[in-house]
Amino acid sequence: MSSNDPHVAKIAALIGDPARANILKALMDGRARTAKELAHIAGVSPQTTSGHLAKLSEGGLLGLAKQGRHRYYHLANAQVAVAIESLMALAGERPLPKHHHHTRVAGALRAARTCYDHIAGRLGVCLFDQLVARGCLLPAGQSEEDFVVTSAGRRLFAALQIDVDALARGKPGGGKRRFARACLDWSERSPHLAGSLGAALAERCFDLGWLERRRDSRAVTLTGAGAAGLARHFDLTPDQIAAAMAETH
Template structure:
């Protein structure tokens, strides 16, 4: 168990890792759930590779990122779902971003708000609408936290999603505060499995940035028929 007198310095070190704009940009980019090369992250942040390497090493040493090397490439990803939850939760409590200054930026911002991935599960307006529909149909309930009902377990089974195999050692379901909608959406093993199913079936496709999603016509029909969710344009 961590001693109380150690919690202050440890929290300060963690906050210090995210107090830098470049390191924060790296963590936000990696919320797409995939591994990026150090070079890709450097270009994303608009900094030199040598500068990016220094920041990335600090994040790895601090336990926020994990890395692996393949040949001459260094791949980075978030250290796990718990880190993704931390980044997303902090984003939800941050001050709103300033209004976009161009049509392109406004379009990208709108796409992210409509539907995106949050590490390995769905986020944005699509995700909060799905979560509300799960509650309304008695498939999801909230007591001390999110929990699937028996009907909810059956609903996932009817989609062909084996939650027992998907769960592993992580929570089956949990609430994740959406940073654009400021409402909770479904996360955990079930949220990740639903996102994977939506991508595998072609209900959603990635667009623009690595996180933004577009719901296809097939996806619109599926979400409407399965949950009564009318996907926003």
């Protein structure tokens, strides 16, 4: 019996620290979060959080996915969520109201959010797919990540008053910020448009009042004018826009 006893105790001790419990609870909605966000939620310094996250990962409770200089942590699997939930039930906490709120936020984040300075979520993926489908963007070289804008794309962005050539030219050096690249979307596992072109598109959407930032969240709201404008410029049907923004599951 002593061979597996330490395991249970070890797992439980992992959850038994207040900071780690806060981290796990914050991830109960199934979304991935960066170490910094989790540090703020847990109320401890980033260094301390890093140690906690390492322990939780080694213990098999968390999964890690690197993306650029960010590291997104998420619950390893559904079993972990079940265990946490049963502990919350023991502690007399009600998972329902909180869970409800969390899933609503999660739904909004999945629908549309900012990723650095560009648009991510289902809306971002939808726009990127449409650009590729309509031949506005073509893969550049074998990098599988960089794209070039075709003449059709140049017209589309020009209609949005975005000067593609100026962006592509960038700063004189040449090796500066990449122009149009595919950024793997977290929740959708599909690429969305990043780089200076993606940033310019997002900025234009905010300027036009098509998108509005939410308080204390990276989620963004698509306005009525935004839905109409994006549908017109990207040749999308209102149904496609609505599907992207719907907070299903």
